Amino acid sequence: MSAYLKSHPTREGFFGAYGGAMLPPPLVPHFAAIREAYDRLSKSADFINELRYIRKHFQGRPTPISHLKNLSAICGGAQLYAKREDLNHTGAHKLNHCMAEGLLARFMGKTKLMAETGAGQHGVALATAAAYFGMECEIHMGEIDIAKEAPNVTRMKLLGATVVPVSFGGRSLKEAVDSCFMSYMSQADTALFAIGSVVGPHPFPMMVRDFQHVVGVEAREQFLDMTGELPDIVTACVGGGSNAMGIFSGFIDDDVALYGVEPCGTSSKLGEHAATITYGVDGEIHGFKTMVLKDAAGEPAPVHTIASGLDYPGVGPEHAYLHRTGRVNYTGADDKEALGAFFALSRHEGIIPALESAHAVAFAMREAKAHPGKSILINLSGRGDKDIDYVTENHGFGEGL
Numbered sequence: 001m002s003a004y005l006k007s008h009p010t011r012e013g014f015f016g017a018y019g020g021a022m023l024p025p026p027l028v029p030h031f032a033a034i035r036e037a038y039d040r041l042s043k044s045a046d047f048i049n050e051l052r053y054i055r056k057h058f059q060g061r062p063t064p065i066s067h068l069k070n071l072s073a074i075c076g077g078a079q080l081y082a083k084r085e086d087l088n089h090t091g092a093h094k095l096n097h098c099m100a101e102g103l104l105a106r107f108m109g110k111t112k113l114m115a116e117t118g119a120g121q122h123g124v125a126l127a128t129a130a131a132y133f134g135m136e137c138e139i140h141m142g143e144i145d146i147a148k149e150a151p152n153v154t155r156m157k158l159l160g161a162t163v164v165p166v167s168f169g170g171r172s173l174k175e176a177v178d179s180c181f182m183s184y185m186s187q188a189d190t191a192l193f194a195i196g197s198v199v200g201p202h203p204f205p206m207m208v209r210d211f212q213h214v215v216g217v218e219a220r221e222q223f224l225d226m227t228g229e230l231p232d233i234v235t236a237c238v239g240g241g242s243n244a245m246g247i248f249s250g251f252i253d254d255d256v257a258l259y260g261v262e263p264c265g266t267s268s269k270l271g272e273h274a275a276t277i278t279y280g281v282d283g284e285i286h287g288f289k290t291m292v293l294k295d296a297a298g299e300p301a302p303v304h305t306i307a308s309g310l311d312y313p314g315v316g317p318e319h320a321y322l323h324r325t326g327r328v329n330y331t332g333a334d335d336k337e338a339l340g341a342f343f344a345l346s347r348h349e350g351i352i353p354a355l356e357s358a359h360a361v362a363f364a365m366r367e368a369k370a371h372p373g374k375s376i377l378i379n380l381s382g383r384g385d386k387d388i389d390y391v392t393e394n395h396g397f398g399e400g401l
Ligand SMILES: Cc1ncc(COP(=O)(O)O)c(C=O)c1O
Pocket: 092, 093, 118, 119, 120, 121, 122, 196, 197, 198, 237, 238, 239, 240, 241, 242, 243, 244, 308, 309, 310, 354, 356, 357, 381, 382, 383
């Protein structure tokens, strides 16, 4: 295991000043039990073998790396490659941690999995895990996202999940987390709140990162095998930051530049983007310390991005830490650039990306010109089937982009 991963976070779940677990007293014993169960499971050969079996025979791992030859030629400069998490079962990286969280829930004797979802990918992945393990599933989703990501709502219901619409505040991802926490308080004895990213109180940022580490491990080996070298740059979109931590963790001890791409929405004005590291300040949200976009009253600010899965006014504590240490560079792509990348990857490579992943593609396309002869590996975190109705109804087929 990487020297970095072994030493981060601390036992209390801190990455430098960020992380920890600020919990309401009734949840303290439940999170302690999750920590203890994960400690035991992560050292268990049976758990590791069962997870490997699931990844191979159910998820379809390893996912490949594709050389984006046409897009590289169009952009001129660096060669672009994509780690194809869109080909992971259910169409995104989220299943990597959901199947492991399902195993954890079974080990703890829980009968229900519950979580928030933004784009619906985590909800679909968790509903899939619940079906696989024969558990109940409860997914909280903002009304705005329900309207925007209708195919994923149908998929969750087909998989047997109860979808709870969230109608307060901004009716988006932050409120879905609030709503799920409230519901979890009364059923923590029987349910596991399988948080959908590297956010939340300890141990979730560490645990979800460890479950997503498979992406980075595979990608490093595959890229070496394919090109004989490591990539010069690795990039991923950052909402909470799970797909980014998954791929970054495979290269964190290497001399490889890492770029997290935040959603810059429609402008740099508060409320019109969700670029937490770019514009945020230190604070606390949902029981952990991190960087936060705050309004004038010091509360989490409203956020906007075209990608529902990136629509969060906080970020995983490890990203805030890696920003402060300088090991990872954080940059952004706005709605228009992400849409441009969505159409470009579809048309020139035959891959329709999720709008979330399109942010990383947009950055790579922009950056390619500045790096002739270099290589950029994009974590293509998910496929865009969920987005095609929204995109074509609002932006046609990319005319003028
Ligand atoms: C395809 C895809 N990529 C990325 C994300 C953002 O999550 P994270 O930053 O945890 O990878 C989501 C969230 O729903 C998603 O569906």
